[in-house]
Amino acid sequence: MSAESKSFYLTTPIYYVNDAPHIGHAYTTVAGDVLTRWHRQRGESVWFLTGTDEHGQKVMNTANLNGSSPQEWCDRLVETAWKPNWANLNIAYDDFIRTTEPRHMERVQRFLSGLKDQGHIYSGKYEGPYCIDCEEFKLPGDLDEGKCKIHGRQVEMVSEENWFFRLSAFVPQLLQHYKDHPEACEPASARNEVISFLESGVQDLSISRSTFDWGIPVPWDVKQVIYVWFDALLNYATAVGLGDSADSPGGKKFASVWPPDVHLVGKDILRFHAVIWPAMLMAANLPLPKKVFAHGWLLVGGEKMSKSKLTGIAPSDITDHFGIDAFRYYFLRAIPFGSDGSFSWEDMGARYTSELANDFGNLASRLIAMIEKYCDGKIPAIAFDDTLQAALNVTVSDADAAMIALDFQGGINSIMDFCKRVNGYVTEQQPWVLAKDPANKVELDKVLYNTADAIRALAVLFHSVMPATTETLWESLGADESMGPISMQRIGDVAGWGQLPAGSKVTKGAVLFPRLEEKAE
Numbered sequence: 001m002s003a004e005s006k007s008f009y010l011t012t013p014i015y016y017v018n019d020a021p022h023i024g025h026a027y028t029t030v031a032g033d034v035l036t037r038w039h040r041q042r043g044e045s046v047w048f049l050t051g052t053d054e055h056g057q058k059v060m061n062t063a064n065l066n067g068s069s070p071q072e073w074c075d076r077l078v079e080t081a082w083k084p085n086w087a088n089l090n091i092a093y094d095d096f097i098r099t100t101e102p103r104h105m106e107r108v109q110r111f112l113s114g115l116k117d118q119g120h121i122y123s124g125k126y127e128g129p130y131c132i133d134c135e136e137f138k139l140p141g142d143l144d145e146g147k148c149k150i151h152g153r154q155v156e157m158v159s160e161e162n163w164f165f166r167l168s169a170f171v172p173q174l175l176q177h178y179k180d181h182p183e184a185c186e187p188a189s190a191r192n193e194v195i196s197f198l199e200s201g202v203q204d205l206s207i208s209r210s211t212f213d214w215g216i217p218v219p220w221d222v223k224q225v226i227y228v229w230f231d232a233l234l235n236y237a238t239a240v241g242l243g244d245s246a247d248s249p250g251g252k253k254f255a256s257v258w259p260p261d262v263h264l265v266g267k268d269i270l271r272f273h274a275v276i277w278p279a280m281l282m283a284a285n286l287p288l289p290k291k292v293f294a295h296g297w298l299l300v301g302g303e304k305m306s307k308s309k310l311t312g313i314a315p316s317d318i319t320d321h322f323g324i325d326a327f328r329y330y331f332l333r334a335i336p337f338g339s340d341g342s343f344s345w346e347d348m349g350a351r352y353t354s355e356l357a358n359d360f361g362n363l364a365s366r367l368i369a370m371i372e373k374y375c376d377g378k379i380p381a382i383a384f385d386d387t388l389q390a391a392l393n394v395t396v397s398d399a400d401a402a403m404i405a406l407d408f409q410g411g412i413n414s415i416m417d418f419c420k421r422v423n424g425y426v427t428e429q430q431p432w433v434l435a436k437d438p439a440n441k442v443e444l445d446k447v448l449y450n451t452a453d454a455i456r457a458l459a460v461l462f463h464s465v466m467p468a469t470t471e472t473l474w475e476s477l478g479a480d481e482s483m484g485p486i487s488m489q490r491i492g493d494v495a496g497w498g499q500l501p502a503g504s505k506v507t508k509g510a511v512l513f514p515r516l517e518e519k520a521e
């Protein structure tokens with residue numbers, strides 16, 4: 001497969017199934033969904049992978065506490081909590097990998113044997129602190145009075161004969177990689193952290209555990225299971241056929257997507273993705289991911305929201321009140337991607353009302369109402385407006401540049417600015433005044449057409465962020481009949497003015513963003 005036709009391949013972290021999802025998890029996956037939908041609308045072929053991380057002590061302990069076997073526990077949580085959560089948030093992933101699936105376990109074992117054959121694995125003794133919540137061997141600097149700085153819980157001391165990966169051998173190559181490809185780790189603050197970590201002296205990594213058995217057996221030493229992070233990181237490659245022969249379905253899939261274009265991760269798991277993972281790939285002579293992007297944390301009371309601290313908010317708590325698309329919109333709009341941000345019901349309520357209900361929703365419902373009233377419910381003759389057209393041109397190129405650079409806030413702002421511009425146009429032109437005199441009919445039609453075509457563009461541009469709402473709007477404009485499904489509308493074409501055909505029948509659909517009081521149960 002030629003380089004040009006390689007799919008845009010994006011991954012989210014695979015989530016621990018020790019508990020149900022909270023909005024911190026949803027934040028990463030929604031960002032991935034928005035970005036992949038945007039790339040699809042650019043006409044690219046896309047592969048979007050998510051899944052669950054099911055091995056390790058954390059999941060095993062939770063299953064035990066709940067009187068369940070780990071496998072039963074994972075099966076239950078995946079089917080009753082995780083998959084329904086992604087369906088509720090309208091996440092259009094292409095594949096969902098579970099690390100307990102044979103396709104993953106077999107390929108992990110084969111990969112590890114390959115590294116051993118190449119001399120990258122040796123046996124040794126590990127002694128030191130381990131945080132079960134992070135599933136991570138800790139350095140003294142990672143602890144505060146014996147507690148993990150992230151989770152605030154006591155770490156356990158591990159002393160085991162394990163298998164080690166020669167991670168330290170790859171440090172010079174990793175430093176060179178980030179020098180040559182600064183875009184491989186973003187934002188810059190994350191890259192700087194990785195570089196100073198690499199410069200501070202990295203030790204070899206223990207990649208197996210012998211004191212419990214919930215994991216993938218080390219193929220040549222089945223008393224040991226593979227360290228959960230070594231197992232988990234490989235999901236990005238096992239899900240697309242790692243190591244399969246070139247002419248098999250797995251081998252073909254691998255050739256069509258590898259290397260990943262973006263690994264989306266939270267900043268707490270940056271080192272795994274920007275140090276250990278590329279070193280594993282270097283050891284196996286595989287091309288490195290083009291980008292690891294570390295986003296910030298959703299905070300509650302100034303601290304990372306987490307289930308272990310009982311601060312986790314379920315996504316459904318928010319979607320039940322504000323709706324799914326407002327959820328998808330809010331976090332990407334309110335928090336610069338890469339920075340931490342606090343969630344507040346008040347701020348979300350304020351933005352919902354001013355930006356979504358007033359600026360966007362009302363614009364659409366007023367336009368539909370006026371076309372029904374003044375134009376018999378049919379889109380009037382195609383018209384043009386130089387200023388709106390010029391503004392749309394700039395909007396599309398700014399929004400596209402921002403979105404593909406993962407600046408979701410910048411992208412949404414550009415689209416929202418255009419929305420405000422269209423509101424300004426309607427206020428200036430006062431179609432309701434024009435409508436009072438039949439002599440103004442041509443002018444009135446022109447204003448309504450321009451507004452309708454601007455809303456057509458807004459619907460397409462907002463589709464990746466708010467898929468269901470924009471689809472409703474698309475149908476109200478009669479555009480699905482005349483222009484085909486909204487998901488097929490291309491970003492590269494959206495700035496072309498005059499696409500909404502004259503004569504399309506508009507219909508008053510459901511209110512796009514109902515007033516919040518009306519949602520009270």
Ligand code: MSP
Nearest residue numbers: 013014015016024025053232233265266297298305
């Ligand atoms: N299983 C590992 C990832 C393995 S990837 C090969 C893991 N799982 S996790 O469920 O704990 O977290 C998954 C993702 O959710 C991480 O990117 C993490 O940053 C993100 N978040 C968890 N809590 C978060 C917030 N409060 N805010 C934003 N993101 C957060 O780590």
